[in-house]
Amino acid sequence: xxxxxxxxxxxxxxxxxxxxxxxxxxxxxxxxxxxxxxxxxxxxxxxxxxxxxxxxxxxxxxxxxxxxxxxxxxxxxxxxxxxxxxxxxxxxxxxxxxxxxxxxxxxxxxxxxxxxxxxxxxxxxxxxxxxxxxxxxxxxxxxxxxxxxxxxxxxxxxxxxxxxxxxxxxxxxxxxxxxxxxxxxxxxxxxxxxxxxxxxxxxxxxxxxxxxxxxxxxxxxxxxxxxxxxxxxxxxxxxxxxxxxxxxxxxxxxxxxxxxxxxxxxxxxxxxxxxxxxxxxxxxxxxxxxxxxxxxxxxxxxxxxxxxxxxxxxxxxxxxxxxxxxxxxxxxxx
Amino acid sequence: xxxxxxxxxxxxxxxxxxxxxxxxxxxxxxxxxxxxxxxxxxxxxxxxxxxxxxxxxxxxxxxxxxxxxxxxxxxxxxxxxxxxxxxxxxxxxxxxxxxxxxxxxxxxxxxxxxxxxxxxxxxxxxxxxxxxxxxxxxxxxxxxxxxxxxxxxxxxxxxxxxxxxxxxxxxxxxxxxxxxxxxxxxxxxxxxxxxxxxxxxxxxxxxxxxxxxxxxxxxxxxxxxxxxxxxxxxxxxxxxxxxxxxxxxxxxxxxxxxxxxxxxxxxxxxxxxxxxxxxxxxxxxxxxxxxxxxxxxxxxxxxxxxxxxxxxxxxxxxxxxxxxxxxxxxxxxxxxxxxxxxxxxxxxxxxxxxxxxxxxxxxxxxxxxxxxxxxxxxxxxxxxxxxxxxxxxxxxxxxxxxxxxxxxxxxxxxxxxxxxxxx
Numbered sequence: 060x061x062x063x064x065x066x067x068x069x070x071x072x073x074x075x076x077x078x079x080x081x082x083x084x085x086x087x088x089x090x091x092x093x094x095x096x097x098x099x100x101x102x103x104x105x106x107x108x109x110x111x112x113x114x115x116x117x118x119x120x121x122x123x124x125x126x127x128x129x130x131x132x133x134x135x136x137x138x139x140x141x142x143x144x145x146x147x148x149x150x151x152x153x154x155x156x157x158x159x160x161x162x163x164x165x166x167x168x169x170x171x172x173x174x175x176x177x178x179x180x181x182x183x184x185x186x187x188x189x190x191x192x193x194x195x196x197x198x199x200x201x202x203x204x205x206x207x208x209x210x211x212x213x214x215x216x217x218x219x220x221x222x223x224x225x226x227x228x229x230x231x232x233x234x235x236x237x238x239x240x241x242x243x244x245x246x247x248x249x250x251x252x253x254x255x256x257x258x259x260x261x262x263x264x265x266x267x268x269x270x271x272x273x274x275x276x277x278x279x280x281x282x283x284x285x286x287x288x289x290x291x292x293x294x295x296x297x298x299x300x301x302x303x304x305x306x307x308x309x310x311x312x313x314x315x316x317x318x319x320x321x322x323x324x325x326x327x328x329x330x331x332x333x334x335x336x337x338x339x340x341x342x343x344x345x346x347x348x349x350x351x352x353x354x355x356x357x358x359x360x361x362x363x364x365x366x367x368x369x370x371x372x373x374x375x376x377x378x379x380x381x382x383x384x385x386x387x388x389x390x391x392x393x
Numbered sequence: 394x395x396x397x398x399x400x401x402x403x404x405x406x407x408x409x410x411x412x413x414x415x416x417x418x419x420x421x422x423x424x425x426x427x428x429x430x431x432x433x434x435x436x437x438x439x440x441x442x443x444x445x446x447x448x449x450x451x452x453x454x455x456x457x458x459x460x461x462x463x464x465x466x467x468x469x470x471x472x473x474x475x476x477x478x479x480x481x482x483x484x485x486x487x488x489x490x491x492x493x494x495x496x497x498x499x500x501x502x503x504x505x506x507x508x509x510x511x512x513x514x515x516x517x518x519x520x521x522x523x524x525x526x527x528x529x530x531x532x533x534x535x536x537x538x539x540x541x542x543x544x545x546x547x548x549x550x551x552x553x554x555x556x557x558x559x560x561x562x563x564x565x566x567x568x569x570x571x572x573x574x575x576x577x578x579x580x581x582x583x584x585x586x587x588x589x590x591x592x593x594x595x596x597x598x599x600x601x602x603x604x605x606x607x608x609x610x611x612x613x614x615x616x617x618x619x620x621x622x623x624x625x626x627x628x629x630x631x632x633x634x635x636x637x638x639x640x641x642x643x644x645x646x647x648x649x650x651x652x653x654x655x656x657x658x659x660x661x662x663x664x665x666x667x668x669x670x671x672x673x674x675x676x677x678x679x680x681x682x683x684x685x686x687x688x689x690x691x692x693x694x695x696x697x698x699x700x701x702x703x704x705x706x707x708x709x710x711x712x713x714x715x716x717x718x719x720x721x722x723x724x725x726x727x728x729x730x731x732x733x734x735x736x737x738x739x740x741x742x743x744x745x746x747x748x749x750x751x752x753x754x755x756x757x758x759x760x761x762x763x764x765x766x767x768x769x770x771x772x773x774x775x776x777x778x779x780x781x782x783x784x785x786x787x788x789x790x791x792x793x794x795x796x797x798x799x800x801x802x803x804x805x806x807x808x809x810x811x812x813x814x815x816x
């Protein structure tokens with residue numbers, strides 16, 4: 060028999076290292092043709108940080124995304140980026156990138172103010188133009204500005220780093236402020252449990268994530284979907300079998316992970332709470348994407364068959380054993 | 394007024410998309426250089442032993458072998474580790490797990506390198522291995538590192554947990570267990586190192602090239618600016634490419650041969666040696682008033698970090714500070730102990746202990762809801778963190794707490810989908 064169940068779960072996640080300094084840096088140069096070189100320590104491991112940094116730089120400098128070339132994670136060229144972990148790079152390297160761009164922009168603004176004869180505070184950098192926000196006709200193209208920079212022998216360089224504002228935790232009580240910002244999420248899943256085979260099938264996932272601001276919504280959604288795949292493995296499939304210190308299943312034929320065929324319908328929802336400390340309000344989503352689906356599956360299985368499992372993964376054997384046990388209890392045998 | 398954004402928030406095409414979908418991306422294993430050698434690692438097949446002798450003479454004599462190195466060939470620090478430097482680059486005396494690196498070889502072909510490994514004779518004396526938490530903490534158990542097998546014991550204290558429980562009408566108590574998990578990133582660890590003009594360059598699949606630079610420099614006793622660490626396109630990591638993998642071994646072989654050395658792990662080697670998710674046992678007691686207000690939580694956590702600390706200390710701390718979940722609980726007491734064993738090394742894995750504790754806080758909420766005959770979403774909403782709320786570390790949250798919106802959006806999406814199904 061197939062029994063359906065629904066479960067919900069929530070999570071929170073502090074972005075960055077826990078109560079420890081973890082800075083990251085960035086260098087930027089706006090070139091004479093108004094293209095931009097951005098050098099960030101941040102390692103892109105497929106999640107898309109290089110794209111995020113280019114978007115942040117383009118936004119801050121007022122150029123197009125295509126105008127920004129990113130060199131990342133090369134210790135001879137880029138400053139310290141820290142680890143790509145702790146869901147920290149959008150927040151920390153993102154802020155470093157923004158600060159580096161602000162420094163370059165300061166020089167650009169000085170020259171633009173001189174040329175346009177307006178105060179720096181009134182200048183806007185947008186869509187490859189620099190203009191007076193009170194008089195849109197008073198403007199320079201980025202290329203014109205770079206020409207003026209060249210005439211004056213000035214370079215548009217910037218560097219920046221960011222270290223989140225946290226405190227060390229008290230060594231005896233662990234009291235303090237371990238993170239500057241927290242991401243949040245709520246996930247609801249629908250599962251089907253086959254009471255004959257014990258198989259749990261994940262049918263549907265609705266997962267809402269407060270990411271502060273989505274720098275790139277499609278990439279946030281991709282993170283949520285990837286996290287759902289991995290969380291499914293955690294809840295019902297994966298386990299490293301160790302015997303006398305030896306891993307008995309170190310290959311894909313014996314350590315099964317979810318594949319495309321195991322993917323349920325996923326409805327990712329992006330919630331934007333605008334984190335004051337984040338670049339343009341962004342938090343982090345890399346790890347939050349994984350977390351809430353795991354307890355949500357456990358809760359959905361309980362909803363389906365009336366058993367809450369306290370040990371993961373929940374294998375078909377576990378399901379059958381518990382159902383058998385329940386049946387015995389019902390029959391009054393145990 | 395909020396600034397109108399023109400690039401942030403747009404679904405631009407990822408910078409690496411075109412190269413990846415057209416199969417042009419170069420990964421570490423694709424690197425090829427003139428005179429390039431292939432590196433390989435001899436690994437221990439026993440979990441606990443003391444090395445008596447390593448005889449590399451037969452391996453050295455093999456045609457095509459250019460270098461065979463052991464711990465005594467390391468000019469600087471023979472220890473790596475993200476938080477504690479407790480893992481040898483090449484074992485000098487003590488084997489602490491299956492897969493510990495004992496010797497490395499560089500040869501003209503991969504096959505020759507593998508053959509050379511089989512010609513290295515290691516004499517060792519096995520000692521009692523420790524595989525369980527309980528055995529690790531016994532007084533008479535052999536010490537894997539230093540003078541204790543306890544990696545760390547930590548305590549979190551917030552409010553008065555005893556007084557908190559006294560105000561509770563219902564208390565639930567459960568023990569949760571999670572398994573050791575493997576990242577199974579699609580691209581196994583790989584890298585290439587060169588040594589030219591007094592400078593070591595490493596190209597590798599990594600999540601932290603700057604950390605790798607520091608570890609290689611310390612191993613070589615080089616200034617850090619004489620080591621260049623370049624991250625190649627990386628095929629996933631999930632925390633499993635934060636530890637040193639091939640970087641130190643490839644660099645040491647390149648330095649000794651003056652030739653480029655490439656090292657690519659096989660899937661089995663990768664899964665045996667890379668860090669794993671900490672298996673954890675968590676016992677939790679949580680209490681609430683009959684109105685559903687959470688009053689107290691008391692937790693003990695046990696974890697096994699295996700042979701080396703890796704990111705273990707960070708996992709403990711993060712798990713503890715997230716243990717309440719996104720709920721306000723005024724009285725919290727948590728004790729956590731992680732131990733060393735001779736099991737595979739556990740380290741960073743997407744979530745750093747938070748997936749483990751999420752199972753606990755969400756399980757406890759469900760259990761309390763049942764005891765209180767209350768809807769579990771309603772119970773969550775009563776206790777949800779809100780702007781200005783205080784966490785179990787005493788931190789006052791800012792304005793950016795969007796959880797209530799997350800819950801309401803999930804519920805309305807559910808309603809919308811149910812409506813569609815009803816049509």
